[in-house]
Amino acid sequence: MSKPFLSIENLTQTFPDGKGGNLTVFEDASFGVEKGEFVCILGHSGCGKSTIMNILAGLAEPTRGVVKMDGYAVSGPSLDRGVVFQNYSLLPWLSTLKNVTFAVQARFPNWSKAQVTKHATKYLEMVGLHGDVIHRKPSQLSGGMRQRVSIARAFANHPKLLLLDEPFGALDALTRGTIQDELLKIWGGTEQTVFMITHDIDEAILLADRILLMTNGPFARVAESVEITIPRPRTRTQIIEHPNYYAIRNHLVHFLGTRSRELAGKQSGEGAKAPRTVRIDKTTSTEAAEEAPVLRAVND
Amino acid sequence: MGSFSLNQRAAIWSLVILVVSLFVWEMSIPAQQAAGELTEYERLTGGGRPKAGVPPPSQVLVKAWEQLSNPFYDAGPNDKGIGIQIGYSIYRVLTGYSLAALVAIPLGFLIGMSPVAYKALNPFIQVLRPISPLAWMPLALFIIQDSEASAIFVIFICSIWPMLINTAFGVAGVRADWVNVARTHELGPLRTAFTVILPAAAPTIVTGMRISIGIAWLVIVAAEMLVGGTGIGYYVWNEWNNLDLTSVIFSILMIGVVGMALDAAFGVLQRAVAYVE
Numbered sequence: 001m002s003k004p005f006l007s008i009e010n011l012t013q014t015f016p017d018g019k020g021g022n023l024t025v026f027e028d029a030s031f032g033v034e035k036g037e038f039v040c041i042l043g044h045s046g047c048g049k050s051t052i053m054n055i056l057a058g059l060a061e062p063t064r065g066v067v068k069m070d071g072y073a074v075s076g077p078s079l080d081r082g083v084v085f086q087n088y089s090l091l092p093w094l095s096t097l098k099n100v101t102f103a104v105q106a107r108f109p110n111w112s113k114a115q116v117t118k119h120a121t122k123y124l125e126m127v128g129l130h131g132d133v134i135h136r137k138p139s140q141l142s143g144g145m146r147q148r149v150s151i152a153r154a155f156a157n158h159p160k161l162l163l164l165d166e167p168f169g170a171l172d173a174l175t176r177g178t179i180q181d182e183l184l185k186i187w188g189g190t191e192q193t194v195f196m197i198t199h200d201i202d203e204a205i206l207l208a209d210r211i212l213l214m215t216n217g218p219f220a221r222v223a224e225s226v227e228i229t230i231p232r233p234r235t236r237t238q239i240i241e242h243p244n245y246y247a248i249r250n251h252l253v254h255f256l257g258t259r260s261r262e263l264a265g266k267q268s269g270e271g272a273k274a275p276r277t278v279r280i281d282k283t284t285s286t287e288a289a290e291e292a293p294v295l296r297a298v299n300d
Numbered sequence: 301m302g303s304f305s306l307n308q309r310a311a312i313w314s315l316v317i318l319v320v321s322l323f324v325w326e327m328s329i330p331a332q333q334a335a336g337e338l339t340e341y342e343r344l345t346g347g348g349r350p351k352a353g354v355p356p357p358s359q360v361l362v363k364a365w366e367q368l369s370n371p372f373y374d375a376g377p378n379d380k381g382i383g384i385q386i387g388y389s390i391y392r393v394l395t396g397y398s399l400a401a402l403v404a405i406p407l408g409f410l411i412g413m414s415p416v417a418y419k420a421l422n423p424f425i426q427v428l429r430p431i432s433p434l435a436w437m438p439l440a441l442f443i444i445q446d447s448e449a450s451a452i453f454v455i456f457i458c459s460i461w462p463m464l465i466n467t468a469f470g471v472a473g474v475r476a477d478w479v480n481v482a483r484t485h486e487l488g489p490l491r492t493a494f495t496v497i498l499p500a501a502a503p504t505i506v507t508g509m510r511i512s513i514g515i516a517w518l519v520i521v522a523a524e525m526l527v528g529g530t531g532i533g534y535y536v537w538n539e540w541n542n543l544d545l546t547s548v549i550f551s552i553l554m555i556g557v558v559g560m561a562l563d564a565a566f567g568v569l570q571r572a573v574a575y576v577e
Contacts, residue, residue: 048548059480077483093499093575102495139576157485183446 003030003071005193006056006161011065013051025051026220029065031212031275032117033161038187038194041222041251043214044260048055049197053165056194056195057083070159074089080106082159086166087147090138090153097134100124100153107157123156124149126186127179141181144175148182155186164196168203180206188233201252205245206234212275213255226251229281243282251280329356346447355546363546369530378538382528382551388530392448392523393516393562394457400512400547402458403570405505408467409493412501418468425464433458434520437526447527451520458519459512466508502573510566515558532558 010028015024026046032040043049055119056067057076067074071079073261090099100120110115124134138146152160167183168176180203187194200205204211205228213224216267230242239245304312371383411418413444433454440450474497483515497507524533532555539547 057484059482059483077480077486079484079486081484083480083484085477085480087477088479091478091481091496092577093500093502093573103485106487200544 003240004168005035005037005070006033006195007068008032008056008068009068011055011067012053013048013055014063015259024219025217026214026222029220029222033193033195033209035193036191038196038207038209039212040196040198040208040210041197041203042201042256044216046259047214047217047220049214053083053163055195056092057081057163059083061175075102079157080160081163082154082161083148083163084150084154084165084167086151086193088138089189090136090149091148092138095135095137095143096129096149097121097124098284099138099149100156103153114125117170120152120156120165123152126155127152127182131187134232134288142175143171144179146177147171151179151183151186155192158190158192160193162192162194165172165195166197166199166226169199176200176203181236184209184234198274199251201256204252205240206228206236211252213252213260215260218269220264224255224278225275226278229283246278247280247282250280301389326358343410347388353545355549360549360553361545363550366548367550377529380535382532382535382554385530385532385535385551386554389524389532390452390558392531393455396452397459397513397516399452399510400456400460401463404463405467407486407495408464408505409471410520411464411468412471412473413497418472425461429461429465431457434522434526437523441527451523451527451531453534454523455520457522459516462504462511462515463508466511467501470504470508471497473504475490475498499573499575503570503575506566506570506573509524509577510563510570513562513566514559521555527575 008031010030013025013028013029014022015025025046029048029052041049043051051060055062056207058074058081064279074081089097091102097117097120100123101116102110104116104120108119111167120132121134124130128147129152130146131143133141138149141149147170151167154164168179171179184207184248194205194207196207208228211226211228213221215221215223220270228248229244230239230248231256323546367382373379373381374384407421411421414559428492435455440453441447444450444453478496478500480493480498487495520531521533521536524531525537528534529535532551536548536551538547538557539551
């Protein structure tokens with residue numbers, strides 16, 4: 001069996017709990033992400049999603065376990081792994097354009113100034129920012145525009161893996177929708193591998209190829225890997241018509257509502273365990289689609 | 301008054317306050333009595349000689365016009381133009397201040413970046429900081445053996461602390477997100493320092509620099525009164541020895557004007573490095 005492009009193996013994180021003991025946030029998290037795949041991770045606060053993200057970005061070290069990308073263990077941050085932070089993390093003293101050229105220059109140090117500017121402008125245009133706006137400071141932009149800049153900055157660098165840490169968490173629902181569409185559009189034109197944290201079930205279904213579900217912490221685990229069996233290209237309005245949409249959605253709601261709690265705190269003790277793959281597809285069995293039980297997990 | 305802007309109204313008020321206080325000052329100086337009105341007894345006891353008193357503003361203005369129309373004359377060690385004296389003071393302040401900046405900003409960076417350096421150096425900073433800079437003067441004179449260099453040293457020692465502390469504080473307070481942006485873009489330590497940490501901490505650092513230049517300008521007057529020779533501080537003291545209060549008042553005003561100009565220069569710098577989060 002060949003290893004996936006990104007493979008997370010037996011990741012465990014413990015923090016001192018302040019009383020002399022240790023608190024295990026998550027334990028033996030193991031999963032893989034294929035090249036070009038869009039994977040979302042869903043879970044309640046405190047299950048260690050952000051910690052996993054920081055470990056993938058190389059900003060934090062796990063207590064145990066390894067992250068391998070392209071067969072090499074990840075250690076420290078790298079331009080190969082681009083990050084879009086929840087709070088945009090734009091440098092407020094630079095203009096919008098400079099925030100992107102700053103990154104492009106770091107990625108392509110041999111490029112001429114004109115080349116860098118052209119590349120940055122192109123990616124800003126892809127997220128709908130052009131003209132006078134790109135010379136403004138981030139403080140003069142709305143939250144949605146700032147996150148667009150942050151997304152453009154990440155995509156412009158062609159990272160092998162793009163990490164999105166709740167990128168739309170601080171935005172209002174309408175803005176969030178528009179930027180999700182833009183993210184889908186810009187992602188569709190690339191072979192970009194994306195790993196994204198979110199709280200929002202609908203957002204995850206719209207964007208992801210696969211959703212990883214985490215149980216509650218402490219001793220959180222990546223319990224399930226739900227395939228999104230809705231064909232692309234997807235749009236917000238069309239996917240809700242798809243027969244699989246509510247089946248998948250209900251499964252996710254049910255997991256986050258009750259099962260994440262039931263499964264929580266159980267130390268598996270079995271060591272590395274890949275998450276259970278769940279595939280919900282109502283289009284293959286036409287009759288079942290009409291029936292009442294909406295939740296139908298097909299185990300492999 | 302409704303048709304005037306806020307600034308115009310403030311300017312009018314400033315002018316009114318100036319005119320009224322100058323008028324009150326002018327009126328409160330008793331006129332010298334003419335010799336003819338004196339009694340025999342008063343003339344015999346020396347009442348006819350002009351009394352030394354606080355000069356009225358009109359005299360100060362005349363003095364100012366006289367001095368400012370020829371600020372750079374040099375008629376020997378005790379008689380130099382106000383421009384030359386202020387020039388000496390500014391030269392000393394800027395020399396001592398620049399040396400302090402060269403030490404304080406890199407050291408502040410180190411302290412801000414490294415908790416160990418912070419803890420190790422903090423006791424020294426806390427003990428040295430509250431020492432009046434003039435208290436160093438005897439030691440400086442003894443060790444350096446040169447009054448000019450001692451004055452510069454005193455400026456150095458008084459302007460180093462606000463810059464050092466503000467730099468350390470600013471650098472330590474740079475948001476982790478911005479440092480993470482530098483890390484995820486694989487910026488080296490030097491590039492991180494110059495492209496992320498320095499601009500992020502610049503407003504705090506420049507605030508420290510502004511406080512320092514203010515303190516340096518306060519201290520130079522006292523330092524020059526001690527070391528003598530040249531400078532605005534020496535000028536004030538020399539005119540006091542000459543009992544020329546008009547010159548004393550004029551030089552006090554000049555100290556204020558130069559101090560304001562120095563502060564304004566740093567105000568411009570502060571606005572240039574400011575950013576909104």
